[in-house]
Structure formats: C-alpha cells, structure tokens
Amino acid sequence: MELVEAIILSVLAASTPLLIAATGELVTERSGVLNLGVEGMMIVGAACGFAGAWLTGSIFIGALFGIVAGTMMSLIFALMALGLAVNQVATGLALTILGVGLSGLIGAGFVGERITPAVHLFIPGLTDIPLVGRVLFGEDGFVYVSIALVLGVWWFLYRTRAGLILRACGDNHVSAHALGYPVLRIRTFAVMFGGACAGLAGAYLPLAYTPFFIPGMTAGRGWIALALVVFSSWRPGRLVVGAYLFGAVTILQLHAQGWGVGIPSQFMSALPYLATIIVLVLLSRARSGGSTAPAALGTVFVPDR
Amino acid sequence: MQLVLEKRAERSGTIALVSPLIAIGLTILTMVILFAILGKNPLLALHAYFIAPLTDGYSLQEIAVKATPLVMIAIGLSLCYLANAWNIGAEGQFLIGAVAGSWIAVRTQGTDAGAWVLPAMLVLAAAAGALYALIPAICKVKFGASEILTSLMLVYVADLFLDYLVRGPWRDPHGFNFPTTAEFDPVATVPLLIEGGRLHLGSIIALLVVAAAAILLARTIKGFEIRVVGAAPRAARFGGFNANQLVILTFAVSGALAGLAGVIEVAGPVGHLQPGISPGYGFTAIIVAFLGRLNPLGILIAGLFLALTFIGGEQAQIAMKIPLDVTKVFQGILLFYVLACDSLILYRFKLVFPNRQVTRGAG
Numbered sequence: 065m066e067l068v069e070a071i072i073l074s075v076l077a078a079s080t081p082l083l084i085a086a087t088g089e090l091v092t093e094r095s096g097v098l099n100l101g102v103e104g105m106m107i108v109g110a111a112c113g114f115a116g117a118w119l120t121g122s123i124f125i126g127a128l129f130g131i132v133a134g135t136m137m138s139l140i141f142a143l144m145a146l147g148l149a150v151n152q153v154a155t156g157l158a159l160t161i162l163g164v165g166l167s168g169l170i171g172a173g174f175v176g177e178r179i180t181p182a183v184h185l186f187i188p189g190l191t192d193i194p195l196v197g198r199v200l201f202g203e204d205g206f207v208y209v210s211i212a213l214v215l216g217v218w219w220f221l222y223r224t225r226a227g228l229i230l231r232a233c234g235d236n237h238v239s240a241h242a243l244g245y246p247v248l249r250i251r252t253f254a255v256m257f258g259g260a261c262a263g264l265a266g267a268y269l270p271l272a273y274t275p276f277f278i279p280g281m282t283a284g285r286g287w288i289a290l291a292l293v294v295f296s297s298w299r300p301g302r303l304v305v306g307a308y309l310f311g312a313v314t315i316l317q318l319h320a321q322g323w324g325v326g327i328p329s330q331f332m333s334a335l336p337y338l339a340t341i342i343v344l345v346l347l348s349r350a351r352s353g354g355s356t357a358p359a360a361l362g363t364v365f366v367p368d369r
Numbered sequence: 370m371q372l373v374l375e376k377r378a379e380r381s382g383t384i385a386l387v388s389p390l391i392a393i394g395l396t397i398l399t400m401v402i403l404f405a406i407l408g409k410n411p412l413l414a415l416h417a418y419f420i421a422p423l424t425d426g427y428s429l430q431e432i433a434v435k436a437t438p439l440v441m442i443a444i445g446l447s448l449c450y451l452a453n454a455w456n457i458g459a460e461g462q463f464l465i466g467a468v469a470g471s472w473i474a475v476r477t478q479g480t481d482a483g484a485w486v487l488p489a490m491l492v493l494a495a496a497a498g499a500l501y502a503l504i505p506a507i508c509k510v511k512f513g514a515s516e517i518l519t520s521l522m523l524v525y526v527a528d529l530f531l532d533y534l535v536r537g538p539w540r541d542p543h544g545f546n547f548p549t550t551a552e553f554d555p556v557a558t559v560p561l562l563i564e565g566g567r568l569h570l571g572s573i574i575a576l577l578v579v580a581a582a583a584i585l586l587a588r589t590i591k592g593f594e595i596r597v598v599g600a601a602p603r604a605a606r607f608g609g610f611n612a613n614q615l616v617i618l619t620f621a622v623s624g625a626l627a628g629l630a631g632v633i634e635v636a637g638p639v640g641h642l643q644p645g646i647s648p649g650y651g652f653t654a655i656i657v658a659f660l661g662r663l664n665p666l667g668i669l670i671a672g673l674f675l676a677l678t679f680i681g682g683e684q685a686q687i688a689m690k691i692p693l694d695v696t697k698v699f700q701g702i703l704l705f706y707v708l709a710c711d712s713l714i715l716y717r718f719k720l721v722f723p724n725r726q727v728t729r730g731a732g
C-alpha cells in the first residue's frame with residue numbers, strides 16, 4: 065500500500081513540470097504560434113529559479129525568477145517570429161540553443177549548492193488519510209498550481225470571449241485581422257504566457273524535484289512537453305492525461321532500475337523518448353481523417369495595410 | 370508612430386549577400402557587452418576568440434579539424450531545410466554513425482585485418498546514419514508524425530545507446546574502468562595529412578562533400594526539385610515532384626553525412642569511442658547551415674567561422690577564464706541575428722504614422 069502511494073506521489077512529481085510547460089505551449093499554439101524553444105525557456109527558468117531561491121532563501125521568489133526568465137526568453141522569440149516574421153521553427157531552435165548556453169552561464173556559480181526544497185502541504189487529519197491523504201493533501205505548491213493552471217486555461221479558452229478570439233487567431237489569422245482583432249498583439253501575449261509557464265516548469269526542477277541545479281537538468285522535458293501538446297490534440301483535458309501517462313513512464317523506468325530488472329539502465333532511460341515517438345506515430349496515424357491542429361499553426365503573418 | 374514590416378516587391382540581392390556579415394557584426398557587438406558584464410576586458414576577449422587562433426599553425430589545423438564535422442553535417446541539413454524537411458536530430462545520427470563505425474574497429478582490434486577496415490567503417494557509418502535518419506522521415510511520410518520531435522527524441526536514444534556500449538560490452542578491459550573503448554588500431558584510424566599534425570583526411574572528404582552538394586543543387590534535376598519543393602510547394606505539386614520522396618531522400622542523405630562525420634571524428638581526432646565525443650556538433654551545424662544561407666560554399670565559410678569560435682572559446686577559457694558556455698551563448702545569439710537579418714531580404718521596415726495617412730504607392 066505504501067509503495068502504491070509512493071509511486072503515485074512520484075508520478076505526480078515527475079508529471080508536474082511536463083504539465084505546466086505543455087499547458088503554456090498549448091495556449092501559444094492555440095494562437096497559431098509554434099514555439100519550439102520550450103526546452104530553452106525551461107532550462108533558463110531552472111537556472112534563474114535556483115539562483116533566485118538560493119539568493120533569497122525563498123522558493124516562492126525562486127519560482128517568480130523562473131517565470132520572469134521564461135517570459136523574457138519568450139519575448140525574444142516574439143520579437144523575432146512575430147515582429148520580424150522569421151520562420152518559427154528556426155527561431156524556436158535558436159531559442160533552445162541560446163537557452164542552453166545562457167543557463168550554463170547563469171547556473172555555473174550554483175553547481176554543487178543545495179537549497180531546502182519546496183515544502184509539502186500538511187493538513188492534520190486530512191494528510192494522514194491512508195493512500196489518498198498525501199496524494200491529495202500533501203503535495204508541494206507547484207502541483208496544485210499546475211492543476212489550477214490547466215483548469216484556468218480550459219475555462220479561458222472555451223468559456224471566455226478572449227479565449228475565443230485567441231483560438232480564432234490560431235485558426236485563421238486573416239479573418240481575425242479582417243474582423244479588427246490585433247492578431248500580433250494577441251499572439252505576443254500567448255507566447256509570453258507560454259514562456260512564463262515554461263520558466264515555472266523549469267524552476268520546478270531545482271526547487272522541488274531535486275534540491276540542486278545541474279546543467280542540462282531539463283533533459284529534453286521541454287521537447288516532451290511539445291509532443292504532449294500534439295498528443296492532447298490541443299485540448300487541455302487530454303493534456304492532463306498525457307502528462308500523467310508520461311510521468312508514469314518516467315517513474316516506471318526509475319523503479320524498474322531499482323528493482324534490478326535485468327535490462328541495462330540506459331535502455332530503461334530511453335523509454336520516455338521512445339514512448340514519445342510511438343505516441344506521436346499512433347496519434348498522427350489515428351488522425352488521418354483530418355488534423356486537429358490550429359489551422360494557422362506555425363505560419364507567418366504580416367498584416368496588410 | 371509605429372515600425373511595421375512591409376513585403377518587398379522582390380527579394381533584395383544586396384542584403385542577401387551582406388546579411389550574414391551584418392549578423393556577425395551585431396553578434397560581436399553583443400558579445401562585447403556580455404564580456405563587459407562578465408567583468409572581462411572586451412578587446413582582449415575578442416582577441417582571444419577571433420584573432421589568437423588564427424596566428425599559430427596548430428590552432429589553424431585545429432579549426433579545420435573542428436570545421437570538418439560541422440560542414441559535413443550542415444551540408445546534409447541544408448538539403449533537408451531547402452526541401453522544408455526539418456531534421457534537427459543530426460546529433461543522434463552523428464552518434465549512431467560513430468557507434469556503427471566503431472563496431473568494426475572494436476571487432477577487428479588486435480587482429481591482422483588489412484586496409485579494408487577504415488573504408489568499411491566509413492561505409493557502415495554512413496549507412497547507419499542514413500537508416501537512423503529514415504526513422505523520423507518514414508514516421509513523417511507514412512503517419513504524419515512531426516519529424517522535428519521524433520528526430521530530436523532519437524538524439525537522446527542514441528546518446529544512451531552509446532553510453533551503454535562503452536560502459537558495457539565495448540569497454541576497454543585495460544581502461545581503468547573509464548567508459549571508453551580501447552584505442553583504435555592504425556588500420557581503423559583516419560590518416561593524418563601532415564605527419565605529427567592534426568589535419569586529417571576527413572577535411573578532404575568534407576571538401577568533396579561541399580563540391581558534390583554544389584553540383585547537385587546547381588546542375589541536377591534532383592537539386593532543382595529539392596529547391597522547388599521547399600520554396601514553392603504548390604508549384605512543385607503541379608510540376609509532378611514527389612514531396613514525400615524528397616523528404617525521405619534528404620533525410621537519408623543528411624543522416625549519411627552526419628554518420629560519416631561521426632565515424633571520422635572517433636576514428637580521427639578522438640581515436641576511440643567514448644561519451645561526449647561531440648560538443649553538440651549536430652546542433653551547431655544547424656547554425657552553420659543557416660549562417661551559410663543553405664548554400665554549399667556559404668556553409669564551408671560558416672563552418673570555418675563557427676569552428677573558430679569553438680577554438681577561440683577554449684583559448685579564452687584558458688587565457689582569461691571565460692566560461693565555455695559563452696561560446697554556446699555566442700552561437701545562439703549569432704543564429705538569432707542571422708535569422709533576423711534574413712527577414713530584411715523579404716521585408717523592409719517602414720515607419721507608420723497612424724494619424725497622418727501616408728499613402729504613397731508601394732515601393
């Protein structure tokens with residue numbers, strides 16, 4: 065029983081950064097922008113988040129540092145891809161290359177340092193309930209924020225007028241522009257939201273997942289988050305399912321290594337990446353009837369005057 | 370007052386030519402600021418980065434050695450990008466090529482195998498790289514899965530596979546438990562061009578690849594198809610060109626070149642298989658491809674320039690204790706400026722005054 069609880073807890077912990085980053089990217093992509101720089105924004109968020117927490121001793125301020133760092137990175141992307149109409153794929157790659165370098169530079173002074181990780185919620189009586197107590201009432205703040213984030217994004221996209229306009233920009237920017245909506249400004253906000261989420265997701269890693277910073281600690285999670293958005297068919301509900309499934313695969317391979325299954329550890333470590341490929345293939349195949357992606361995703365828009 | 374983009378009537382040839390130079394200039398300017406922030410003398414740092422490596426023969430050879438894999442990979446990537454196929458997993462194809470070639474080297478170690486070993490390694494590495502690149506290409510063509518994500522995921526898989534081999538079955542029994550294979554035999558090593566130097570045969574192969582790509586793009590129907598499919602997909606369809614077939618072809622060629630670069634790296638400068646044989650060549654090659662304007666000759670020059678930043682970065686670290694990550698930041702910023710300047714080929718900036726309607730003819 066305790067093992068089941070421990071596994072669920074670790075799955076939630078492993079899924080949370082994926083869920084946060086993917087939720088941000090989902091909003092970005094729903095506005096018609098493909099920002100491939102999630103990995104770069106996350107890793108800078110991780111470095112700045114750790115720096116913030118180490119300097120101030122506050123996890124909350126660390127998380128804020130991560131959010132601000134991710135947003136600043138996404139502004140570079142917005143300037144290039146929206147302001148200068150540069151190819152979004154190339155710009156996203158550039159953002160990741162820059163982010164990896166920047167995070168190494170920022171984090172260099174903090175390698176080997178430790179902080180006290182984010183505290184877990186404790187409500188006497190509730191957290192003590194066997195099996196579900198710690199899962200529901202004993203998580204760190206990031207986990208609750210990630211759930212609130214998905215619910216908020218769902219509500220925004222499907223229940224508000226602003227969400228409808230954002231989706232309109234993603235499906236047909238020419239029509240949205242003709243109706244008088246400021247397509248580029250809306251997309252800039254969507255990109256910034258994606259950056260803020262990626263920064264927060266990155267900050268989660270050194271602030272709650274492991275209490276120290278190592279260069280390259282995102283280990284491709286930004287790319288997996290991008291794949292999750294495809295997996296979710298650009299819908300927040302399915303994103304939750306996808307993120308927890310991927311978290312489960314990650315934890316499965318960790319536990320399998322611990323149980324001494326006779327498979328080399330490297331093969332188990334490769335599982336999440338292989339699973340991503342398989343899922344992408346199966347989903348893309350199942351969707352052969354028609355794409356569910358925002359129709360204008362990744363296309364350049366320069367308003368006519 | 371507002372700054373907006375306006376599409377040019379036709380692409381500007383002048384800017385197409387000078388935009389990489391503007392980008393390099395802007396990058397150096399940004400680096401000066403970064404050096405100042407890091408508390409280093411910007412002029413000394415720039416000297417260490419860009420001038421010092423050009424002043425001694427050893428460093429010059431080292432630049433050619435570093436440029437070899439960059440140019441080979443970038444040539445392959447440029448074919449993909451021209452055809453609008455996004456292979457960003459060249460790093461993985463590089464590693465798989467290195468692994469495949471090393472397999473022959475490891476199996477023939479200590480035997481009296483003859484001169485066939487090295488050619489066999491090169492061929493096998495190219496084939497393995499091509500096959501590895503075909504995975505995302507086929508997933509794309511058959512199932513519509515994003516080749517960007519699948520090719521990138523395979524980088525991590527290749528990295529772990531190499532790690533497994535050198536820590537497990539291929540580990541040098543006399544290597545003090547270090548994760549590495551034994552040093553390759555002379556027949557499994559890329560010959561040096563200058564006795565006692567660093568320059569090796571791989572650089573000649575890279576030059577041949579550049580020439581072949583230049584001929585392919587400028588003088589053959591296939592090259593024309595690649596360019597049309599990327600630049601004008603609709604026209605390509607009317608012309609009866611098979612875009613899917615070109616995705617497969619360009620991925621296979623770029624995978625083969627990356628694999629070849631991988632084996633040349635392990636059988637040349639490194640001399641054995643170990644983790645970390647690549648300081649991100651597969652990703653830096655993306656910058657090389659764009660900086661070289663997806664043009665073979667341009668890529669050769671861009672490859673040499675980025676190799677210079679690798680060597681300069683190492684020298685700046687030794688001489689001035691400037692962190693190696695500065696080189697990565699430099700490369701990332703450079704790619705941004707290159708892309709931004711490229712935008713000026715198709716668009717021009719225009720000041721718009723919303724109050725006064727400025728309506729002069731488009732021009």
